Amino acid sequence: MNGALRKLEQAAPPTAQDIDEFIASNSFPLVERQGVTFVYRGEAEEVALRIFIQGLPARQPLERMDDSDLWTLFLDLPRNSRIEYKFEVRQQGENQWIVDPLNPHVATDPYGANSVLRSFGYERPAWTLPDAAARPGSLVGVEVPSKLFDAPRRTTVYLPARFRRLRRYPLLIVHDGEDFLRYADIKVVLDNLIHRLEIPPMIVALTQAGDRLVEYAANDRHADWLATELLPELEKEFPLLGEPASRALMGASFGGVASLHAAWRHPGLFDRLMLASGSFAFSDIGAHKRGPVFDPVAAFVNEFRNSPGRPAERLFICCGIYESLIYENRSLVPLLQEHGMQVRYEEVRDAHNWENWRDRLQAGLTWLFPGPLWMVYE
Amino acid sequence: MHSPHRDIVFLGPQSPRPTVQSLLGPQERVLCMISAGWREREGELDELERLEGMAGREVLDLALYRRVDDAFGRDTELFEAHRRRQNRLKEAQRLYRLRLGHALRAARELFASDDGDLLAAERRAAMAALRALDAHHLRRIRRIHDSFEKEWQPAARPAIAAHAAELAALVARASAVLVAGGHVGVLLNRMRLLGVPALLGDTRVIAWSAGAMALAERVVLFHDHPPQGAGDPEVLDAGFALVRGVVPLPHAAVRLRLDDARRVALFARRFAPSLCLPLEPGTMLRWRNGALTEAQAATRLQYRGKVRELAA
Numbered sequence: 001m002n003g004a005l006r007k008l009e010q011a012a013p014p015t016a017q018d019i020d021e022f023i024a025s026n027s028f029p030l031v032e033r034q035g036v037t038f039v040y041r042g043e044a045e046e047v048a049l050r051i052f053i054q055g056l057p058a059r060q061p062l063e064r065m066d067d068s069d070l071w072t073l074f075l076d077l078p079r080n081s082r083i084e085y086k087f088e089v090r091q092q093g094e095n096q097w098i099v100d101p102l103n104p105h106v107a108t109d110p111y112g113a114n115s116v117l118r119s120f121g122y123e124r125p126a127w128t129l130p131d132a133a134a135r136p137g138s139l140v141g142v143e144v145p146s147k148l149f150d151a152p153r154r155t156t157v158y159l160p161a162r163f164r165r166l167r168r169y170p171l172l173i174v175h176d177g178e179d180f181l182r183y184a185d186i187k188v189v190l191d192n193l194i195h196r197l198e199i200p201p202m203i204v205a206l207t208q209a210g211d212r213l214v215e216y217a218a219n220d221r222h223a224d225w226l227a228t229e230l231l232p233e234l235e236k237e238f239p240l241l242g243e244p245a246s247r248a249l250m251g252a253s254f255g256g257v258a259s260l261h262a263a264w265r266h267p268g269l270f271d272r273l274m275l276a277s278g279s280f281a282f283s284d285i286g287a288h289k290r291g292p293v294f295d296p297v298a299a300f301v302n303e304f305r306n307s308p309g310r311p312a313e314r315l316f317i318c319c320g321i322y323e324s325l326i327y328e329n330r331s332l333v334p335l336l337q338e339h340g341m342q343v344r345y346e347e348v349r350d351a352h353n354w355e356n357w358r359d360r361l362q363a364g365l366t367w368l369f370p371g372p373l374w375m376v377y378e
Numbered sequence: 379m380h381s382p383h384r385d386i387v388f389l390g391p392q393s394p395r396p397t398v399q400s401l402l403g404p405q406e407r408v409l410c411m412i413s414a415g416w417r418e419r420e421g422e423l424d425e426l427e428r429l430e431g432m433a434g435r436e437v438l439d440l441a442l443y444r445r446v447d448d449a450f451g452r453d454t455e456l457f458e459a460h461r462r463r464q465n466r467l468k469e470a471q472r473l474y475r476l477r478l479g480h481a482l483r484a485a486r487e488l489f490a491s492d493d494g495d496l497l498a499a500e501r502r503a504a505m506a507a508l509r510a511l512d513a514h515h516l517r518r519i520r521r522i523h524d525s526f527e528k529e530w531q532p533a534a535r536p537a538i539a540a541h542a543a544e545l546a547a548l549v550a551r552a553s554a555v556l557v558a559g560g561h562v563g564v565l566l567n568r569m570r571l572l573g574v575p576a577l578l579g580d581t582r583v584i585a586w587s588a589g590a591m592a593l594a595e596r597v598v599l600f601h602d603h604p605p606q607g608a609g610d611p612e613v614l615d616a617g618f619a620l621v622r623g624v625v626p627l628p629h630a631a632v633r634l635r636l637d638d639a640r641r642v643a644l645f646a647r648r649f650a651p652s653l654c655l656p657l658e659p660g661t662m663l664r665w666r667n668g669a670l671t672e673a674q675a676a677t678r679l680q681y682r683g684k685v686r687e688l689a690a
Contacts, residue, residue: 133394167418198605366605374599374607376415377588377628378391378559 028102079121084114134195135161160201175255177206183354216254218300223262248272263311316364389586390661415560453537559587630656639683
């Protein structure tokens with residue numbers, strides 16, 4: 001048990017003033033080498049921790065300290081873990097999910113916000129934070145006409161600092177691009193990695209789907225849109241390098257599926273892939289158990305496992321070990337390697353969320369597009 | 379060869395706070411600029427020209443990057459020969475790197491072990507092997523350059539000679555030549571092909587980052603923690619040796635683990651007797667008549683693994 005908490009407990013029963021002092025003199029959750037203590041203060045009938053970690057119960061009750069309004073729960077969490085959580089608080093018979101009022105670290109996603117627990121050893125990478133020395137790139141909107149979708153699609157395009165029309169650039173196409181901007185700080189990361197010479201200046205198309213659970217679920221129309229409408233339009237508008245090794249697709253979750261599927265359907269077009277926590281459902285026998293939206297995904301992944309071909313030359317694959325998808329992602333790696341693809345695979349103590357994907361951008365992008373770091377001394 | 383009377387200045391990185399303008403005297407009205415290391419951005423001098431203290435000065439862009447492109451366009455035979463040489467250099471670097479990785483690992487392990495009477499001799503032998511490997515690589519690189527020069531004599535080929543003559547005229551007008559950082563391989567390559575070092579004569583030279591690396595005796599590439607790759611410091615090439623006995627290390631505070639005494643000691647001993655000199659923002663080192671006469675915000679890597687202030 002945490003020392004400060006033990007001291008408080010020994011006061012038995014602690015007064016409100018004891019608890020005030022305890023709260024004021026600690027930061028929460030209480031993180032130690034051995035694990036983490038979650039702390040909630042407030043009147044309630046019940047308080048529970050809500051986490052989505054493969055292998056741990058999704059709901060774990062906090063324990064009230066004596067008759068006070070202080071609730072605690074100790075979790076044995078490995079070092080370097082980063083997890084997102086909420087508290088479920090029951091008051092007057094009603095349950096409410098809230099972020100931890102004592103924890104300033106919050107991650108947002110399209111569904112709202114979660115509290116972030118950084119276990120012993122985890123530090124947010126410096127290259128994910130704004131750096132005044134890094135020259136900022138710019139974002140421009142491009143409208144891409146589409147026959148396949150019967151309507152133009154708007155895509156945000158990142159242009160690197162000191163963009164020059166006379167120079168030619170590699171291209172990265174990002175699925176859920178607006179979400180990567182909003183929740184994974186991708187613009188800050190690109191500015192920083194380019195400034196640090198860890199990746200070359202590149203053009204990044206940040207695409208956003210209409211209905212991602214349909215369009216990203218190994219959908220032929222989406223793959224064709226990337227290959228036959230978006231790419232030609234980008235090549236028309238921007239000075240891009242023409243070879244497949246200078247083109248990458250990237251996506252997380254269903255976006256990972258869409259990236260692999262598009263490269264597989266159009267081999268030789270995108271030789272670089274970054275697949276983060278890909279939702280690669282499959283079944284060795286019988287049906288998969290992930291629900292109907294995964295039907296086309298499982299059909300594709302089953303077919304891909306039978307006949308992978310060589311959709312790309314170099315891939316970066318990553319997954320959190322606290323995700324239910326870890327098995328599917330691990331399974332993919334030897335298959336790709338056996339078929340002659342260069343794969344860098346990274347597992348981390350994190351889950352299916354945007355900050356996990358943000359923290360993987362350096363390893364992924366520098367593997368796909370190594371920068372001139374070794375040769376350039378500005 | 380180079381005049382011993384020349385005034386040479388090495389600076390740290392010039393972004394985001396340039397210091398080069400503070401070194402220019404009022405009489406230095408015409409400057410030549412080498413920015414080939416910027417490649418496609420070569421000649422984008424507006425940031426330099428906007429600096430306080432630059433008003434009224436004329437900056438002549440030597441445009442080495444574009445001149446070589448132009449020469450290659452007109453002399454495709456030279457271009458092909460040059461490409462073959464570059465491929466040989468790359469292959470030599472690959473082979474050197476292969477041996478270097480093993481040699482460095484052995485040296486690091488030995489220097490990380492506890493002291494003992496047998497260990498000291500093994501450490502000396504490991505260091506000698508590293509230094510011998512670096513020297514062997516440099517000899518091989520020099521042979522490749524010499525053989526290219528001998529066979530193709532680029533200076534005598536019209537496409538190169540025309541540019542070299544123009545460059546000589548431009549440098550003759552200037553009271554100082556500025557050599558910016560950037561891609562050190564490109565900078566070396568373009569300066570060498572156009573014979574720039576021989577054109578400098580007694581002209582004052584102010585160089586920063588990769589520019590300083592190119593003007594030293596050996597060009598050493600380094601980064602202790604690249605996101606991919608081993609991060610083993612390696613000799614790339616011979617420099618133009620305008621300054622002898624130093625290994626310039628731009629951005630060392632960012633690129634090297636200067637708090638790791640073993641790594642620092644290994645670096646300093648491997649390249650001894652040359653001084654390993656970090657070039658950080660604000661660093662200024664000045665040599666006159668071949669001797670270091672001024673040093674500001676300057677440090678050196680020590681054999682014992684510390685980074686200590688360097689005095690002129």
